[in-house]
Amino acid sequence: xxxxxxxxxxxxxxxxxxxxxxxxxxxxxxxxxxxxxxxxxxxxxxxxxxxxxxxxxxxxxxxxxxxxxxxxxxxxxxxxxxxxxxxxxxxxxxxxxxxxxxxxxxxxxxxxxxxxxxxxxxxxxxxxxxxxxxxxxxxxxxxxxxxxxxxxxxxxxxxxxxxxxxxxxxxxxxxxxxxxxxxxxxxxxxxxxxxxxxxxxxxxxxxxxxxxxxxxxxxxxxxxxxxx
Numbered sequence: 001x002x003x004x005x006x007x008x009x010x011x012x013x014x015x016x017x018x019x020x021x022x023x024x025x026x027x028x029x030x031x032x033x034x035x036x037x038x039x040x041x042x043x044x045x046x047x048x049x050x051x052x053x054x055x056x057x058x059x060x061x062x063x064x065x066x067x068x069x070x071x072x073x074x075x076x077x078x079x080x081x082x083x084x085x086x087x088x089x090x091x092x093x094x095x096x097x098x099x100x101x102x103x104x105x106x107x108x109x110x111x112x113x114x115x116x117x118x119x120x121x122x123x124x125x126x127x128x129x130x131x132x133x134x135x136x137x138x139x140x141x142x143x144x145x146x147x148x149x150x151x152x153x154x155x156x157x158x159x160x161x162x163x164x165x166x167x168x169x170x171x172x173x174x175x176x177x178x179x180x181x182x183x184x185x186x187x188x189x190x191x192x193x194x195x196x197x198x199x200x201x202x203x204x205x206x207x208x209x210x211x212x213x214x215x216x217x218x219x220x221x222x223x224x225x226x227x228x
Contacts, residue, residue: 009136018210024203028086028196029079035189039088040081042188043074049186052103065091067098069113074099086193090179090200093188097178101170113169119163127157143160164208171208175201 037045043057059082060066060075074095080088101109129136129154140149151180179201183189189197 017206021207021210022147024199025087025091029083029088029199030085033084035086035089036086038082038084039076039092042089043076043092043096046108046182047074047099050096050100050103051145052096053101055099065095067095067102069109069220072099072102086189086196087200089183089189091115091204092161093172093179093183094201094204097174097182098170100178101174106173108170111167112191115163115166117198119160120161121160122156123160126153126160127154129156164211167208171205175205179204181222 015070040057040059044053045059047055049054054072056071057076058073059078060102062077062079065075065077065080072090076092076095080091082088098109098112100106129149136149180198183197184194
């Protein structure tokens with residue numbers, strides 16, 4: 001019983017960052033008639049204003065806002081691309097912040113380029129090994145060898161989760177050294193909206209951290225399944 005309580009508390013702590021990010025985004029997603037344009041329009045304007053030659057802006061799937069350096073494209077979810085909300089404006093500015101990092105070839109952008117693909121690869125390999133576990137167990141037929149494979153899978157998933165944390169400085173820079181000054185100095189938002197914008201940009205910067213915590217929860221889930 002105690003183990004279940006501890007597991008429930010840990011799961012709650014791990015889930016909280018992701019829940020908080022989603023709550024902040026939703027809280028400020030209502031349409032505001034006094035905003036001069038949508039998130040997509042702001043992103044296109046900023047790309048032009050900062051002369052980010054070659055950078056495009058387009059709509060993507062829900063909850064998939066990101067800057068794609070390979071395609072040199074700022075991609076915004078439908079609500080943020082078409083919406084006139086504080087969330088739409090803040091997320092658009094945040095993603096353009098990444099485009100500015102890329103266009104200026106800032107060293108901090110190397111964090112994403114170097115570690116994000118590795119994080120995704122490690123997590124996928126770890127999950128792939130676990131999904132193939134029944135076949136691996138039949139082939140190996142050795143408890144120590146099977147245990148080693150399980151340990152490798154869990155370590156790969158955990159390493160993938162920790163890799164997400166390495167790119168936090170880049171996310172923070174896009175939010176508070178790029179997006180926030182742009183929005184305030186350009187007078188794209190009213191002074192009364194600044195606290196809300198700060199909160200949204202903080203959530204945007206911590207999105208990958210929330211994903212990392214979700215991966216840790218996934219590792220814990222596999223561990224509990226294997227203990228059975």
